[in-house]
Amino acid sequence: MNSQVIVLTGLSGTGKSTLADHLARDLGVPAFSGDWLLGAIAPAHTVLAKLTRPDYLAMYHSLLESLITRQLMLDQGATVDCAINDTISERWQKIAEDRGARLDIVECVCSDEHEHRRRVEGRQRHIPGWHEVDWNHLQRMRVETPPLTVPHLTVDALYSVDDNLGHIHAWLRRP
Template sequence: MTAGVPGPDGAVDPAAMGPGVNGPLLVAFAGLPGVGKSTLAVRVGAALRAPILPIDPVERALGRYGLVGDVPGMAAYGAVAGLAEVQLGLGLSVVVDAVNPVASARGLWHDLAERAGVPLRMIEVHCGDEAEQRRRVEARLPAEPDPHLPTWEQTLLRRAEYEPIIGPRLVVDTAVGVDPFPGILAYLR
């Protein structure tokens, strides 16, 4: 494997990523549904050989047991932050896959990185082609309605409520014809 270049299985040898990867990282993805966060999070997790902790299945599980609180989703964010803290404590990097729509959700990752003594790398993902983002969102919807998978209309509502991210981050547009993965790896170094 060449430094920072994925092998045939898509993984990148962390030792081959070059200087700057001297310990665990907390990588937090942010962005609306359908922008490509999960696809990129999986690739980053494979490159770092790090666990990927997605918020969505935790939210679904909490909802099935009636454990959704007054602040939608924050319980899931708290649960994932707790799991991430355990992994970071074991010396592993962690990749969080979440919409992270509001400052309070994103604040969990800043606080966790500080407590764990690891760098936080925030990656905000956009899809500059609204028709493509809509196609992606609608392609995920099953024949039977699933209250946990957002429709396009719900995605537009989330976009209206999405608070701008303030602070250091890498912004990626998945509608651009260039693969953002090499730039993401460079940012993680």
């Protein structure tokens, strides 16, 4: 197995972007972010505004899937920072397996609601063309996001970035 794609998923404010960026640096692979991709296409807002929510999410996942596929075609890995469900995970797993690679999923959570809200309301990500997520948006996402049932590691934002990175690196070394 030459390549490994690590997907960090979860609700906003759970640390997935931070962990994805750290892992990308540690592993020497690109970090792909769904929010950065959507920010980049935001100037096409008149077209995007016409998309239904399912079509918008399909575009979001298709863009990331294309980047993952390209990396694997080059026998290289990546980290991916995005929200996924079991269906997307299974599709990306097949893409990885077809190329002799491994797909690992890390779900990021924040088990303390007060801390989670503080993190969401206090952050400024400064992604060009993209919006900051507020608590109401996060609550809608929580309702729309089914729990993952595919094999994955869960890390909690209540632990330090270094502790969570240690857990992830140990998990990634498994056979």
